[in-house]
Amino acid sequence: SQQGEEDPQALSIQEGENATMNCSYKTSINNLQWYRQNSGRGLVHLILIRSNEREKHSGRLRVTLDTSKKSSSLLITASRAADTASYFCATDTGNQFYFGTGTSLTVIP
Amino acid sequence: NAGVMQNPRHLVRRRGQEARLRCSPMKGHSHVYWYRQLPEEGLKFMVYLQKENIIDESGMPKERFSAEFPKEGPSILRIQQVVRGDSAAYFCASSLSSIDTQYFGPGTRLTVL
Numbered sequence: 399s400q401q402g403e404e405d406p407q408a409l410s411i412q413e414g415e416n417a418t419m420n421c422s423y424k425t426s427i428n429n430l431q432w433y434r435q436n437s438g439r440g441l442v443h444l445i446l447i448r449s450n451e452r453e454k455h456s457g458r459l460r461v462t463l464d465t466s467k468k469s470s471s472l473l474i475t476a477s478r479a480a481d482t483a484s485y486f487c488a489t490d491t492g493n494q495f496y497f498g499t500g501t502s503l504t505v506i507p
Numbered sequence: 508n509a510g511v512m513q514n515p516r517h518l519v520r521r522r523g524q525e526a527r528l529r530c531s532p533m534k535g536h537s538h539v540y541w542y543r544q545l546p547e548e549g550l551k552f553m554v555y556l557q558k559e560n561i562i563d564e565s566g567m568p569k570e571r572f573s574a575e576f577p578k579e580g581p582s583i584l585r586i587q588q589v590v591r592g593d594s595a596a597y598f599c600a601s602s603l604s605s606i607d608t609q610y611f612g613p614g615t616r617l618t619v620l
Binding site (some may be wrong): 448495 | 548552605606
């Protein structure tokens with residue numbers, strides 16, 4: 399089963415706007431990861447944040463992690479049409495690897 | 508409806524042996540993806556198969572690794588002549604179609620001695 403819950407399930411924004419997706423989980427983790435899935439392609443790893451980190455940046459991506467609330471957020475700034483995809487968070491407990499339910503992002507040109 | 512199943516969950520091999528990892532997709536799913544995860548790293552895509560066909564193997568090493576998804580039976584990821592660097596967790600996922608959500612199995616942890 400998948401322990402992560404993401405919201406919103408679907409998000410539609412205009413090109414240039416920022417997109418924020420949230421992920422909540424249930425158990426203690428070693429790290430949390432965000433992935434992108436384009437239709438018909440394998441998952442692409444975006445960013446990994448460790449349990450002792452609070453924030454991480456990679457290009458237009460910003461990830462935060464709040465272990466007290468067991469939640470994480472992914473911010474994509476200055477979105478582009480090419481960012482249209484499904485985004486998943488995944489938690490690594492060391493023993494198990496869980497995926498969230500995903501957020502479907504549509505960026506309108 | 509059972510989820511994606513992988514076996515074995517743990518596999519230990521000595522250098523030079525072969526490792527065979529099995530993935531049974533969810534019922535009705537004909538698309539299978541294989542990923543490798545090294546400790547403290549993200550999943551890395553290896554190969555995408557659709558019943559009897561390899562659609563995308565861009566992430567799979569050219570040598571020693573092969574994958575198949577026969578008409579009947581599970582998908583198999585085969586690693587020949589394993590080396591220590593092959594030690595990792597291998598996950599498979601299945602989906603109903605190329606545009607549907609991928610559902611992940613529990614993974615097989617391969618240890619090469």
